[in-house]
Amino acid sequence: MTTTQGTTRTYQIDKSHSEVMFQVRHLLSKVRGRFSDFEGAIQFSADAPELSSVRLTIQAASIDTNQPDRDTHLRSADFFDVEQFPTLAFESTGITSGGDGRYNVAGTLTMHGVSKAVVLPVSYLGSAKDPWGNEKLGFELETTIDRKDFGLTWNAALEAGGFLVGDEVTISVSAQASAA
Numbered sequence: 001m002t003t004t005q006g007t008t009r010t011y012q013i014d015k016s017h018s019e020v021m022f023q024v025r026h027l028l029s030k031v032r033g034r035f036s037d038f039e040g041a042i043q044f045s046a047d048a049p050e051l052s053s054v055r056l057t058i059q060a061a062s063i064d065t066n067q068p069d070r071d072t073h074l075r076s077a078d079f080f081d082v083e084q085f086p087t088l089a090f091e092s093t094g095i096t097s098g099g100d101g102r103y104n105v106a107g108t109l110t111m112h113g114v115s116k117a118v119v120l121p122v123s124y125l126g127s128a129k130d131p132w133g134n135e136k137l138g139f140e141l142e143t144t145i146d147r148k149d150f151g152l153t154w155n156a157a158l159e160a161g162g163f164l165v166g167d168e169v170t171i172s173v174s175a176q177a178s179a180a
Contacts, residue, residue, distance in 0.1 A: 025166030
């Protein structure tokens with residue numbers, strides 16, 4: 001376990017017990033998907049959240065909507081252009097407590113080569129020791145972004161008006177992290 005700045009500890013995101021999900025409107029319904037390849041680290045202090053930090057890196061090619069043809073299109077230059085922009089990333093710049101285990105995590109979200117300042121609402125789910133004595137932390141977040149803000153502008157006009165793909169994308173992250 002790494003200890004820095006007093007009570008701040010380093011935790012690695014455990015991919016096997018975490019998920020990065022999204023959903024977006026498609027025609028009349030919503031398409032849900034996930035990214036299966038990601039890694040990250042959390043410096044966490046429950047007593048002094050301003051000392052905490054987080055970084056998350058996602059491999060764009062790991063997108064999975066359970067439909068191979070759609071996933072191929074999402075990896076193409078029409079959307080994520082994974083050849084040119086292989087990763088999506090978030091790096092915190094500041095964390096403040098919102099009370100009751102809620103945190104406002106400010107940082108930079110980079111997607112498709114575009115970096116934007118965002119504030120993510122994160123819930124701390126607590127800590128526990130697994131059966132082998134390893135300390136674990138849990139966090140969740142859900143936020144909505146406009147995909148066009150990140151250069152993801154491909155769409156198709158519908159005959160009856162409107163567009164095939166919605167602009168708003170809901171992102172959900174559930175993370176379990178292990179003490180490093």
